[in-house]
Amino acid sequence: MECESVREQMLDVLYGEADADSTARFERHLSVCSGCQEELANLRGLRFTLQAWTLPRQRRSVRRFAPPRYFWAAAAAALVILALGGALALAGFEMRFTRGPVVVRLGGAARGTTVAPRASDELSTVASQNAVRTAATNGLQDEVLLQRVSEMIRQSEERQQLTVRANLTGFEQRTARQRRYDLARIGAGLSYLDGRTGQHMARTTELMGYVLQASNRREP
Amino acid sequence: MGPLDEELVAAFQGGDVAAFDTLVERWERKIQGAIYRILHSDDEARDLCQETFLKAFRGLGSFRGQAQFSSWLYQIALNLCRDRMRRRKTRTWVSLDEMGDAAPADRGASALELVENRDLSRRVAAAIAALPEEQREAIILKEYEGRTFPEIAEILDVPVSTVKTRLYRGLDQLRRRLEQQGIRGSSDAAVAAP
Ligand SMILES: [Zn+2]
Numbered sequence: 174m175e176c177e178s179v180r181e182q183m184l185d186v187l188y189g190e191a192d193a194d195s196t197a198r199f200e201r202h203l204s205v206c207s208g209c210q211e212e213l214a215n216l217r218g219l220r221f222t223l224q225a226w227t228l229p230r231q232r233r234s235v236r237r238f239a240p241p242r243y244f245w246a247a248a249a250a251a252l253v254i255l256a257l258g259g260a261l262a263l264a265g266f267e268m269r270f271t272r273g274p275v276v277v278r279l280g281g282a283a284r285g286t287t288v289a290p291r292a293s294d295e296l297s298t299v300a301s302q303n304a305v306r307t308a309a310t311n312g313l314q315d316e317v318l319l320q321r322v323s324e325m326i327r328q329s330e331e332r333q334q335l336t337v338r339a340n341l342t343g344f345e346q347r348t349a350r351q352r353r354y355d356l357a358r359i360g361a362g363l364s365y366l367d368g369r370t371g372q373h374m375a376r377t378t379e380l381m382g383y384v385l386q387a388s389n390r391r392e393p
Numbered sequence: 394m395g396p397l398d399e400e401l402v403a404a405f406q407g408g409d410v411a412a413f414d415t416l417v418e419r420w421e422r423k424i425q426g427a428i429y430r431i432l433h434s435d436d437e438a439r440d441l442c443q444e445t446f447l448k449a450f451r452g453l454g455s456f457r458g459q460a461q462f463s464s465w466l467y468q469i470a471l472n473l474c475r476d477r478m479r480r481r482k483t484r485t486w487v488s489l490d491e492m493g494d495a496a497p498a499d500r501g502a503s504a505l506e507l508v509e510n511r512d513l514s515r516r517v518a519a520a521i522a523a524l525p526e527e528q529r530e531a532i533i534l535k536e537y538e539g540r541t542f543p544e545i546a547e548i549l550d551v552p553v554s555t556v557k558t559r560l561y562r563g564l565d566q567l568r569r570r571l572e573q574q575g576i577r578g579s580s581d582a583a584v585a586a587p
Contacts, residue, residue, distance in 0.1 A: 184557050190541055218578025219568050223536050225510060226517040228426050229435060 175202060176209055183209065187216050398462040405453055413453065417446050420463060423538065424470050430533045431474045433522060441477065445470045464547040467540075471530060471548065478526070513576065520570045528563030535560055 182199035185191035191199065203209055396404075398419070404412035424445055429438035448469050456465060521529055534540045534548060546553045571577070 180561065181554065181557050184561060185542070188535065188542075215568060215578070216564060219564060219571070220536065220578070222513070222571060222576060222578040223517055223521075223532075223567070225513040226430075226521070226537070227510075227514055228429060231422060231425060231429075232435070232439065 176206060176212075179209065183213060183216075187213065187220070399458065402453065402456060402458070402462050406456075413450055416449075416462070420466055421446070424466060427467065427533060427538055428470055428474055430518075430521070430537055431471075431529070432477060433518065437477065441470065441473045444473055448473075460547050461544065464544055467534070467538075467548045468550075475526070516571065516574060516576060517567075520567050523570065524563050524566060527559050528566065531556055531559040532563045532567070 179199050179202045182191060182195040185195055186199055203213070395415070398416065401412040401416050405416075421442060425438050425442040428441045428445075429435065432438060432441070445466065449466055452469075456462070459465075460468070521532060524532065530549065531545065534545045535542075540548065542553045542556055545556045549556065568578075
């Protein structure tokens with residue numbers, strides 16, 4: 174009974190987390206209980222044995238996730254796009270996954286400007302010419318991820334359009350910040366995909382470059 | 394020592410995206426190691442570690458410090474592991490080949506000692522893999538991740554007393570299983586600092 178009541182203290186002592194009070198309380202019990210003395214010794218022995226489980230040499234997942242300079246390159250590209258203008262032609266920015274190549278293109282959703290479609294065409298040409306080819310091994314998971322990225326872009330775009338309509342400066346500032354964050358997330362999504370499919374990160378940066386190029390032409 | 398996790402989180406939320414990179418550098422190895430110990434697969438550990446940080450990246454904007462950043466990361470990783478285990482629909486298993494490339498213990502160890510260590514490493518891994526999920530998580534977080542009891546309580550979202558109960562039951566089972574195989578921790582052995 175008494176032994177049960179000092180069990181928590183025993184664990185604290187075993188892992189070096191006991192404060193002075195509970196250490197004293199446990200030691201008082203220990204001095205008169207051979208059962209707990211044995212139990213503590215056994216647990217110490219067990220802990221020693223458990224240390225035998227070593228990890229294999231770790232290969233860093235960051236190599237596939239994205240080394241810093243690459244990982245943030247895509248996000249940085251997204252930030253540059255943002256800096257180029259609030260009403261950026263990300264309308265209809267679309268990513269498709271068709272078992273083979275991942276295609277990123279602009280255009281698709283209706284947007285009431287005459288300039289945007291041109292930029293969209295340009296981009297979709299460039300993008301399809303340079304379609305990122307990915308191995309289809311991770312097909313399903315990539316597809317799910319692509320859907321998520323597309324959804325993020327769509328939501329971001331909705332906020333953006335809302336701003337244009339409302340034309341309220343305060344709101345604009347807030348959405349701009351959210352948008353910057355969204356775009357950074359999109360960048361991360363792209364680099365993640367890239368890492369997963371074993372592509373060089375340069376590809377992602379290149380891809381973002383196309384978006385940049387197209388938006389540049391749209392708003393000189 | 395560098396900035397605290399919480400300072401980096403605040404910097405990230407203030408627009409300094411690179412702060413996240415520092416957090417990745419700081420926690421990647423730990424998280425990957427923890428996932429490995431749960432799933433016993435090097436590939437899956439790297440895969441889910443990536444996924445953990447991607448989720449963290451997505452969610453950090455709305456993270457309000459309701460828990461320590463590290464606890465929050467472990468939570469994400471554990472949830473991913475649980476999903477993965479459920480999808481496997483079988484109990485976790487230990488591939489002998491995978492365990493085979495465990496890092497050698499000591500430079501000075503003899504070949505025989507190396508073989509024995511490797512064998513012991515494998516047996517310990519298998520014994521932990523056979524524990525119920527809750528006990529396994531408690532053991533891994535405490536014994537191998539070196540989290541404090543309050544931290545584990547935060548990660549698992551249960552009271553400290555529950556953490557201790559799970560841990561104790563897990564340790565008790567492990568001791569029995571290892572003893573059945575003739576493995577007995579020497580009772581006067583000094584425990585290496587975690
Ligand atoms: Zn006792």
